[in-house]
Amino acid sequence: MGRFEPRRLLITGGAGFIGSNLTRRMLAAGGEAAGLEKVVVLDALTYAGHLANLDGVTSDPRLHWVHADICDRAAVERVLADHAIDAIFHLAAESHVDRSIEAADVFVRTNVTGTFTLIDVARRAWADRFDATRFVHVSTDEVYGALGETGAFTEQTPYAPNSPYAASKAASDLLARSYFQTYGLPVVITNCCNNYGPYQLPEKLIPLMIANAVEGKPLPVYGQGKQIREWLHVDDHCAALWSAMTRGTPGESYNFGSGDEMSNLRLVELLADLVDDELARARGTTRALIKFVVDRKGHDFRYAIDSSKARRALAWERSKVLDVKLAETVRWYLANTAWRQAVASEEHARFQAVHYPGLR
Ligand code: NAD
Numbered sequence: 001m002g003r004f005e006p007r008r009l010l011i012t013g014g015a016g017f018i019g020s021n022l023t024r025r026m027l028a029a030g031g032e033a034a035g036l037e038k039v040v041v042l043d044a045l046t047y048a049g050h051l052a053n054l055d056g057v058t059s060d061p062r063l064h065w066v067h068a069d070i071c072d073r074a075a076v077e078r079v080l081a082d083h084a085i086d087a088i089f090h091l092a093a094e095s096h097v098d099r100s101i102e103a104a105d106v107f108v109r110t111n112v113t114g115t116f117t118l119i120d121v122a123r124r125a126w127a128d129r130f131d132a133t134r135f136v137h138v139s140t141d142e143v144y145g146a147l148g149e150t151g152a153f154t155e156q157t158p159y160a161p162n163s164p165y166a167a168s169k170a171a172s173d174l175l176a177r178s179y180f181q182t183y184g185l186p187v188v189i190t191n192c193c194n195n196y197g198p199y200q201l202p203e204k205l206i207p208l209m210i211a212n213a214v215e216g217k218p219l220p221v222y223g224q225g226k227q228i229r230e231w232l233h234v235d236d237h238c239a240a241l242w243s244a245m246t247r248g249t250p251g252e253s254y255n256f257g258s259g260d261e262m263s264n265l266r267l268v269e270l271l272a273d274l275v276d277d278e279l280a281r282a283r284g285t286t287r288a289l290i291k292f293v294v295d296r297k298g299h300d301f302r303y304a305i306d307s308s309k310a311r312r313a314l315a316w317e318r319s320k321v322l323d324v325k326l327a328e329t330v331r332w333y334l335a336n337t338a339w340r341q342a343v344a345s346e347e348h349a350r351f352q353a354v355h356y357p358g359l360r
């Protein structure tokens with residue numbers, strides 16, 4: 001099958017972490033997506049979405065901003081029609097596991113009902129031209145459940161989500177799959193490991209640890225910090241999404257990982273040392289802030305991804321090595337204090353207070 005070339009792209013969740021990095025990449029001068037006529041970003045601007053994440057591209061005439069909820073069928077229909085959208089990267093979601101444990105309602109609403117609404121609108125809008133369209137549904141490795149010390153998730157691994165977040169993403173993946181099986185909508189599903197890089201809200205592990213380290217606050221490590229995650233730089237994920245859009249076979253899913261696995265404690269120690277170096281603090285100053293706190297309920301022990309299908313079928317390779325990119329990421333958060341202030345919110349403060357009691 002030849003390459004698919006999108007012209008008028010919709011990115012849902014484009015004001016979030018990965019969506020904003022993807023939007024920037026799509027609009028980059030001389031980049032791989034130079035053929036795009038327009039990029040429409042649709043985002044509800046929840047506590048996790050911020051226009052500050054789109055700094056640097058908001059004045060690009062190809063960028064169109066739509067403040068809307070993916071559950072709002074009429075709004076989604078309008079966007080697809082008004083902009084003659086022919087391709088969708090669907091990233092809008094509730095994405096934080098700990099919040100899904102606190103209250104799962106909004107995860108079911110956005111991740112399941114929202115995905116249903118979006119994909120159903122796309123199916124109806126594109127009914128007479130499926131061949132000229134693509135729907136890339138962006139998902140996570142967490143749908144596969146947890147691993148022990150060995151092994152890695154392949155695209156054949158049965159779904160066994162453990163958190164309400166993972167379950168809601170799994171449900172959305174299955175809906176997306178069903179729209180290919182039933183209607184032939186050209187859906188490509190991607191399942192990626194943990195991302196890191198600029199513009200990630202400081203309530204996920206890496207930016208939270210950096211933000212707390214700067215302010216001299218405790219670094220909360222769940223349990224004993226023995227859980228293992230695989231970390232992929234967001235640029236590599238965005239490249240992967242483009243390859244899934246342009247080279248992926250409809251009806252297929254693709255796993256993306258880096259091979260860079262690390263225990264949470266090791267990662268936090270590395271981050272602490274990097275912050276010490278950058279701020280010219282004595283080594284060990286920031287490690288002393290590490291505080292072991294009550295473990296996450298149902299905490300998955302290990303995730304690991306087998307990316308061989310993506311490498312073979314999409315010619316995708318990860319290019320950013322954690323060792324190098326982590327230092328660069330720390331420097332980005334330290335340099336961007338104005339951004340950190342811009343994405344702070346009452347909701348963020350509320351969650352921190354409830355979720356980490358007695359830690360200030
Ligand atoms: P994020 O929380 O930073 O961003 C989500 C965005 O979606 C926000 O801008 C938010 O305002 C928007 N949104 C939420 N509900 C909405 C609604 N009802 N309508 C419209 N917009 C809404 O998340 P992220 O880390 O950028 O993740 C993006 C996608 O990638 C998610 O689907 C997530 O499951 C998936 N993913 C994330 C990771 C990771 O490590 N961050 C890894 C694999 C897959």
Ligand code: TYD
Pocket residue numbers: 096097098194203204205206208220221222225227228229264296
């Ligand atoms: P997170 O960034 O929430 O991603 P996910 O749960 O999707 O993997 O967390 C990454 C790991 O870090 C996870 O094992 C939970 C752990 N963690 C902590 O130990 N302390 C924290 O304060 C946070 C937010 C996460």
